[in-house]
Amino acid sequence: EAGVVQSPRYKIIEKKQPVAFWCNPISGHNTLYWYLQNLGQGPELLIRYENEEAVDDSQLPKDRFSAERLKGVDSTLKIQPAELGDSAVYLCASSSPGGNTQYFGPGTRLTVL
Amino acid sequence: GEDVEQSLFLSVREGDSSVINCTYTDSSSTYLYWYKQEPGAGLQLLTYIFSNMDMKQDQRLTVLLNKKDKHLSLRIADTQTGDSAIYFCAERGSNSGYALNFGKGTSLLVTP
Numbered sequence: 584e585a586g587v588v589q590s591p592r593y594k595i596i597e598k599k600q601p602v603a604f605w606c607n608p609i610s611g612h613n614t615l616y617w618y619l620q621n622l623g624q625g626p627e628l629l630i631r632y633e634n635e636e637a638v639d640d641s642q643l644p645k646d647r648f649s650a651e652r653l654k655g656v657d658s659t660l661k662i663q664p665a666e667l668g669d670s671a672v673y674l675c676a677s678s679s680p681g682g683n684t685q686y687f688g689p690g691t692r693l694t695v696l
Numbered sequence: 697g698e699d700v701e702q703s704l705f706l707s708v709r710e711g712d713s714s715v716i717n718c719t720y721t722d723s724s725s726t727y728l729y730w731y732k733q734e735p736g737a738g739l740q741l742l743t744y745i746f747s748n749m750d751m752k753q754d755q756r757l758t759v760l761l762n763k764k765d766k767h768l769s770l771r772i773a774d775t776q777t778g779d780s781a782i783y784f785c786a787e788r789g790s791n792s793g794y795a796l797n798f799g800k801g802t803s804l805l806v807t808p
Contacts (some may be wrong), residue, residue: 587738614794615797623796625784626701626739639795674738678794683727683746687739 584593585609592682595694601663604691608656608677615652616685617660618674626674632658662693670695700799702785705798707805714772716802718785721766725787728761730770733782742770742783772804780806 588607596602602621608615611632618626629648631639634655643650647666662669672692676685699721700755708714725731728745730805731739745759748766754757772779782801788794 589738616795623800625786625800626777626796627756627798631794676739683788684729684741684744685794686741689736689738692736 587677587686589673589674589688589691591691592685592689593672593694595696596653596689597696599664599671601684601692602660602665603633603659603661604675605675605691606660606675606688608658608675609679609686610685612677612679612682613655613660614678616676616678617650618676618687620664620672620674620690621669629660640654664694667691700785700787700797701726702783702799702802703725704800705803705805707746707807708770708776710775710777710806710808712775714770714775714779714806716772716785716804716805718768718769719766720785720787720797721796722766722789723766724789725766725793727788728759728768729784729786729788730757730759731784731786731798733784733801735781739784775804775806778804784804 610667615632617629620626630643633650648661672690674690678685701719729744730742756773760769784801785799786796
């Protein structure tokens with residue numbers, strides 16, 4: 584069974600540019616999470632989807648961050664415009680209906696210059 | 697928010713046992729998890745324990761939970777160099793929905 588897929592794995596952009604990250608969860612997993620991991624820290628939740636509905640986006644900086652999961656499968660996380668402090672690893676995770684475990688993708692490492 | 701604390705660094709010799717400790721503050725925690733992260737990789741789920749259990753064993757891994765003291769530990773028997781990685785403790789509280797609250801991670805170095 585394929586795991587959580589994320590792309591790109593690495594992205595380098597200049598500040599003020601837009602950037603987007605893509606996630607494909609494990610097949611059959613209706614819950615999808617985006618986490619932010621800063622260097623030397625544990626992941627922190629940005630947003631959680633149940634199917635296509637964002638049920639917890641309280642930690643998402645909505646002035647520059649947006650996310651979508653239009654068909655309840657793949658998801659895209661966007662930053663516009665990017666700032667230097669956005670340099671981090673963006674992790675996607677998924678879990679099955681009623682599942683107690685979250686499975687993580689490899690992450691996208693963003694560097695903003 | 698609720699805190700999850702871990703020691704930042706642990707060094708052991710190959711073949712010895714490793715014990716990584718974690719404390720948490722959320723008394724409503726329902727599940728507690730251990731994840732492993734190797735350089736440049738995502739988080740790999742190692743094991744988890746439900747809050748009404750006090751021990752779980754899975755091959756070389758033993759998880760101990762002291763709910764009264766809010767203390768969780770991960771013991772790795774016969775530690776190998778391939779176990780060198782960062783280990784994250786995480787908890788899921790009944791008040792936090794399904795979001796996981798992570799510690800900062802313990803960097804385990806296994807020396808030959």
